[in-house]
Structure formats: C-alpha cells, structure tokens
Amino acid sequence: MDVLAVSDEGSRCAVCGGHPDGLCAICHRAACADCVAIVRGPLGPVACCVDCGTRDVEAEYRDRIVRDVVIPALGLAVGLAALAAIGWILVR
Numbered sequence: 001m002d003v004l005a006v007s008d009e010g011s012r013c014a015v016c017g018g019h020p021d022g023l024c025a026i027c028h029r030a031a032c033a034d035c036v037a038i039v040r041g042p043l044g045p046v047a048c049c050v051d052c053g054t055r056d057v058e059a060e061y062r063d064r065i066v067r068d069v070v071i072p073a074l075g076l077a078v079g080l081a082a083l084a085a086i087g088w089i090l091v092r
Contacts, residue, residue: 015049026052026060 013020013032020030025046037053038045042061 015051022047024049024052026055026057 011020011030012018013035014024014029015031015035018032018034021033022031022036023029024031024036025041026048029049031047031049035050036047037050038047039053039057040046041057046057048057
C-alpha cells in the first residue's frame with residue numbers, strides 16, 4: 001500500500017527526479033527514499049527531504065507557535081485592558 005498523497009502518474013522526486021515514496025513533512029514536496037532525512041521534530045522523528053533536513057525544525061515550529069498563538073493572545077490582552085481602562089474612565 002502506497003501512502004503517497006501525490007499519486008499522479010507524472011509526480012517525481014523533487015530532489016533527484018526518481019519515483020517518489022512519500023512527502024516531506026515540512027515542505028510537502030514529493031521525495032524518494034534516497035533523498036529523505038529523518039530529523040527530530042517537536043513530537044518525534046519526521047521524514048523530510050534533504051533540503052529541509054538541514055533546517056532547524058524545532059526552531060521553526062517554535063517560531064510558528066509564537067507567531068500564531070502568543071502574539072494574538074497578547075494583542076487580545078492589550079485590547080481587553082484598553083477597554084477596561086476606557087470603562088473605568090467613563091464610570092469615574
């Protein structure tokens with residue numbers, strides 16, 4: 001059973017052009033078994049193409065969490081604090 005999401009007849013490995021065996025866990029490009037590196041991800045080992053294998057996967061996930069969760073939460077907290085301050089001023 002082939003677990004390749006890109007099972008088109010014309011799909012090729014993005015690195016060497018061979019028959020793809022799966023997708024890179026980071027960039028989602030097709031890659032063959034010879035062009036895959038196993039790296040440590042935030043939840044365990046992940047298979048990624050050799051181009052992405054040299055990148056710091058954990059730092060990228062950490063940056064994504066900061067960008068997508070922490071910054072909006074801080075914005076919400078500042079907005080609620082501003083509304084509370086305006087309400088306090090109007091009540092006085």
